[in-house]
Amino acid sequence: MFDYLIVGAGFAGSVLAERLATRSNKKVLIIDKRSHIAGNAYDHYNEEGILVHKYGPHIFHTNSKDVFDYLSQFTEWRSYEHRVLASVDGQLVPIPINLDTINKLYGLNLTSFELEDWFESVAEQVPVVRTSEDVVVSKVGRELYEKFFRNYTRKQWGMDPSELDKSVTSRVPTRTNRDNRYFTDTYQAMPLNGFTAMFEKMLAHPNIKVMLNTDYKEIIDLIPFKEMIFTGPVDEYFDYQFGKLPYRSLDFKHETLNTETFLPTAVVNYPNEHAYTRITEFKYLTGQKHTKTSVVYEYPQADGDPYYPVPRPENAELYNKYKKLADQTPNVHFVGRLATYKYYNMDQVVAQALTLYKKLTEKTEEDKTI
Ligand code: FAD
Ligand code: UDP
Structure with missing residues (x-):
């Protein structure tokens, strides 16, 4: 019997797995339908040996000391300040x-x-x-x-x-000074050996079992557990009973080029040209030295994997209906970007997961005293 079944091995699921297993001695099964951990933050070495982010550029930044200190238990960091240029009127200018x-x-x-x-x-x-x-x-x-x-x-x-x-x-702010950093957070850094390596450390505990390539629906009736933490799309969990929540998707076109550098900076945005929004060159993010270079083009799509909740009033209203249901579903906890339909950055998801962990442990303490 597992204490927790955690659906989704991204930031939300993995932070909770780590806390529950190491701090509360809970037995946790964390599953993901993908073939890997780390959710959308997953990175890997491609066929040329270059570290790339499968689901588009992920740059860590936060103002929260708590979040930074928490993650620092699982990784060393490489200081990195992100800079982006936009292609406008035939020039590349800071954005x-x-x-x-x-x-x-x-x-x-x-x-x-x-x-x-x-x-x-x-x-x-x-x-x-x-x-x-x-x-x-x-x-x-x-x-x-x-x-x-x-x-x-x-x-x-x-x-x-x-x-x-x-x-x-x-x-995206507007500035009157010459600060050309994309973010101004206190902590801006990339995990020294990549995001996936950081997740491997988080999940390396005897109380945590990881099951990949598995949709939770395949095992929910087969594996006994006490409580569930769900980090997938909330509308999917409730069989779309109020209708589908819109999520925006992307097609990622990865390329490795036979040149040491391709872009003048990590990311170039193309507001007015091309079907893609931006190109990212990974070596800027990771600091890796290599004679070749890998880039990714992002092509927005209506259909496909759900990457972005779409913030607009009618969607918030629809989400609130699902949230009401979620709040009334005993022993299932919804957390993360898809399950709470919030356009959250990684650090916000970590903070949300740490808050849920606190709530779960307070609940356990309450149960003990009753
Ligand atoms: P996810 O990482 O999406 O994890 C959810 C997991 O649940 C997935 O692995 C999924 O496979 C699994 N799952 C879903 N349904 C099921 C099911 N039925 N059964 C089993 N498993 C299931 N944030 C930043 O801070 N900085 C950035 O630079 C940044 N760049 C981004 C760029 C892009 C293109 C995108 C899309 C996002 C970016 N983000 C960035 C946001 C970041 O990806 C998210 O905040 C974070 O990954 C969310 O973590 P999560 O655990 O909530 O969700
Ligand atoms: N945006 C824009 N032009 C740009 C950069 C951003 O119009 O050059 C807008 C666009 O709507 C984008 C949003 O600002 O979706 C947020 O940008 P961000 O770079 O934070 O997007 P993300 O990295 O989350 O995809």
Whole structure:
């Protein structure tokens, strides 16, 4: 008899497996329908020996000391600050938009102070910022919105930014200084030997059994367990009884090139050209030295593996119906990006899983005292 069946060996499932097994001495079976652990953060050495991220570029960043300290038990880190260029008007310019972006794009020589005024002069008045269009036009005006955000977003999400919650484009800030880092979090680092190696350490405990290539539906009636932790899509768990929750998918086209470097920086975004949104060159992320280089192109898709919940009011409403059901389902706990339908980064999923672990242990303590 397992204490816990954990469905999904990504961050959500693996953090809980690790905590429950090592801290609470629980017997855990963690299963995944894929052939590997680490969920969407999975990385591996390809046929040329280059470390690549199978499901697109994953860059770790967090402001949470707790999350960073927690993961540091399972990996050493390589300091890494992510930088991205966008291909706009035939030039490669920094994104997030900053002082250099504007000066380069318009052939200007503004100072930070002047840029503040410049943004103010082009910004549109938006009484209530609700959508992903509002966020951008209210800060940098319509022209920059159209150059950098409108088409990228339409490509990535299959809908106009005006149809998406403000939280989507709010992920990318606007700066008046020359800081060209994609993230400004306190902790920005990549696991020294990769994400999968970190997950292997998390799951290496005698109380944890890992079963791959298995959908939970195949074993749920065969293997006895007390409680379940579910990290797959919440609508799938409930047989889509209120209808399908939209998730956006991607096709990843991986390529290895016979050249030492291909891009001038780790990622180049293509808002207005091509069917793909961005190209990533992995060696920038991993620091690996190799005579060849591996890149991935991301082609957004409506169908396929669910990668992104789609933040907009009607989807939040539908999710809330599933959440109500989830809350009423005894002994099943829903956690992670798919099971709680949240556009979470890795660190947010780790934090959410650690919070659930705390709740589960408090519950056990309560049970003991009753
Ligand atoms: P997942 O990693 O999706 O794990 C869920 C697991 O459950 C999967 O392995 C799946 O196979 C399994 N599963 C589902 N259904 C079943 C079933 N029926 N039976 C058995 N197993 C099942 N975050 C960052 O912090 N930085 C980044 O740079 C970043 N880049 C990203 C780039 C892309 C292209 C994508 C898609 C995401 C990115 N993220 C990034 C987000 C990050 O991937 C997620 O926050 C994190 O991986 C979510 O972990 P999870 O455990 O919730 O879900
Ligand atoms: N975005 C954009 N242009 C860019 C970069 C981002 O329009 O050059 C928008 C787009 O809607 C994207 C969102 O901002 O989906 C969030 O970008 P982020 O880079 O955080 O996306 P992720 O890495 O999660 O795919």
